[in-house]
Amino acid sequence: MRLVIARCSVDYAGRLTAHLPLAPRLILVKADGSVSIHADDRAYKPLNWMSPPCTLKEGEAEGTPVWTVINKGGEKLVITMAEVLHDSSHELGVDPGLIKDGVEAHLQELLADRLDTLGEGWTLIRREYMTAIGPVDILCRDGEGRTVAIELKRQGGIDGVEQLTRYLELLNRDPHLAPVRGVFAAQEIKPQARVLATDRGIDCAILDYNALRGIEDDKLRLF
Amino acid sequence: MRLVIARCSVDYAGRLTAHLPLAPRLILVKADGSVSIHADDRAYKPLNWMSPPCTLKEGEAEGTPVWTVINKGGEKLVITMAEVLHDSSHELGVDPGLIKDGVEAHLQELLADRLDTLGEGWTLIRREYMTAIGPVDILCRDGEGRTVAIELKRQGGIDGVEQLTRYLELLNRDPHLAPVRGVFAAQEIKPQARVLATDRGIDCAILDYNALRGIEDDKLRLF
DNA sequence: GTATGAATGTCGCAA
DNA sequence: TTGCGACGTTCATAC
Incomplete structure (x- = not known):
């Protein structure tokens, strides 16, 4: 350098x-x-x-x-x-690199493992469920067997609600899946995004990263 | 520093x-x-x-x-x-700053001048046509006299299609303008954006900046 | 390689 | 302040 x-x-x-x-x-x-x-x-x-x-x-x-x-x-x-x-x-050499934690990929992993934090009896169908307009973060079934599409964000803004809306529109055309509920899950949801989501019949869920990780840590500690 | x-x-x-x-x-x-x-x-x-x-x-x-x-x-x-x-x-002092010379506004200007690259007999109504939810990049008429709203992007993504959709919805409520066609014009359109646009009856157009500029240069050379 | 979405995005403008 | 779009976006990853 x-x-x-x-x-x-x-x-x-x-x-x-x-x-x-x-x-x-x-x-x-x-x-x-x-x-x-x-x-x-x-x-x-x-x-x-x-x-x-x-x-x-x-x-x-x-x-x-x-x-x-x-x-x-x-x-x-x-x-x-x-x-x-x-x-x-100055000679610096090759850097050992950065260790990151707490990004969306990790959140998705944690939530997919702990879907019961959203409701009793919820089960995973697939993470990154592929559609023609992109992958749905998490596709699962709720306690009553209904299909649920979950959009995950660190910061929940209007664009995330729009994204989920598009997925729901598409998924609901599939007779094997319909009717599909939507859940907008984020560490923080902005007021306007919540209003928009509610207006469209999409449920909102606040994710507590530390709690999810804590639960995960507890779980790991059992073994 | x-x-x-x-x-x-x-x-x-x-x-x-x-x-x-x-x-x-x-x-x-x-x-x-x-x-x-x-x-x-x-x-x-x-x-x-x-x-x-x-x-x-x-x-x-x-x-x-x-x-x-x-x-x-x-x-x-x-x-x-x-x-x-x-x-x-090291003392550097306040930097005099950066002088940029970009391309994005230029594209709109060029295309507005050469609407015939989109189709024969197309005529400009207005650039930056103002609506309640923001300005439509270009409003024009096609060869058959129908109103056309054009959304311009350098990179054509899904968000641009959403934007144009909102404009079209609004413009089509105006009996003086309706029915209004949509054209999504960009230097590059992403596959998913194209799928969404097509699904909504919006036409896609690829813009060649250099060609547009070249044509413009030729035109300028005539005078 | 291409395409797609995330980013400790950052930045700038406008309502 | 918040929202929204552009960026020489850059970056990582799935296809």
């Missing part, structure tokens, strides 16, 4: 064209070949960048360094350095 | 929980208060980060530096540094 602090101007021509006037910035060159240009704001987002695979050519024009980064698609990033204030390189 | 290279382990507890085992990484502290942790891959994306507003507290545990970053929402990032390999600070 190479860190360069320089007063520079930058031009990008690719999916759009962009220009950065002369100013001091950080230029970050990673071992993967990527180049990104950071200002002292915009949080983690660079002003401009080039993703690998790409090639960096360090050239010169009238005594000032000019870096040209090009990728396969013909996108081009040109960095003109009026003044280099810092330049250092 | 402060650049620290350190062998560190990181724990994040917030919208999800994540852990990074001990390894050499770049820790980037910006003047806006943000902290991001970069490995030597993943292009411009950090392994972990905290966006401003947040507070960084530099502490210590058994002789090793421990940084704790907390934001208003109670999200927490803890960086434990086993070994600091580099530490430098």
Whole structure:
């Protein structure tokens, strides 16, 4: 990883064209070949960048360094350095990587295992039940044997209700499944999404991730 | 802007929980208060980060530096540094910012000028035709004098079809306009979106930006 | 490889 | 503040 602090101007021509006037910035060159240009704001987002695979050519024009980064698609990033204030390189090696927990895939797994938290006697038919317009997160049967389509979200917004509505419309055309109930399950459901869901006869369920995981942990502890 | 290279382990507890085992990484502290942790891959994306507003507290545990970053929402990032390999600070000042030159509004302009690419005798009524639920990208008449609502997208997804459906529903209530056809026009239309559109009697059109622009260029060259 | 949906999405605009 | 759509979205995964 190479860190360069320089007063520079930058031009990008690719999916759009962009220009950065002369100013001091950080230029970050990673071992993967990527180049990104950071200002002292915009949080983690660079002003401009080039993703690998790409090639960096360090050239010169009238005594000032000019870096040209090009990728396969013909996108081009040109960095003109009026003044280099810092330049250092560091060997980091391969990163062992990130361990994530608490994303939708995990929620789905947990809920599929604990459908009884939604109601007594609920049984799983399939996770990621495939339809022509996409996979239903969970398809199951309720205590009375009715088919239920569950849409899972971390944040329950209107778009999730729309999604579930489309699935229900489609699933209800299938005589083997109809009538199909809908359950909109999320860690948090926004008021407007709840109103819309209720209006369409879709039930809402708030998921407690820690409780689900806790139950799971308890279950695991038994064995 | 402060650049620290350190062998560190990181724990994040917030919208999800994540852990990074001990390894050499770049820790980037910006003047806006943000902290991001970069490995030597993943292009411009950090392994972990905290966006401003947040507070960084530099502490210590058994002789090793421990940084704790907390934001208003109670999200927490803890960086434990086993070994600091580099530490430098740099004044960059406020960045003059980015000048972008994009394509999205341009597409609408081009298509409005070349409605005949969709069919013979098509004529523009209005771009950005205002309705109670938002502006229809293009409203026009087809060769047989029927009203047509066009929804434009660079990437045609299901959400775009939904949007157009809502417009059509509304427009068809207006006796001056009804019946109104729908055309979903995009540079690329995803299969599922096409299925949904077709199912709802909405026509799909693929736009060739370069061709449209080329035609436009030719036209411009005449004058 | 393609297509599809999630993302600690982020960002910006408007009601 | 919330909602909504775009992003050089990027990213992972199922087909």
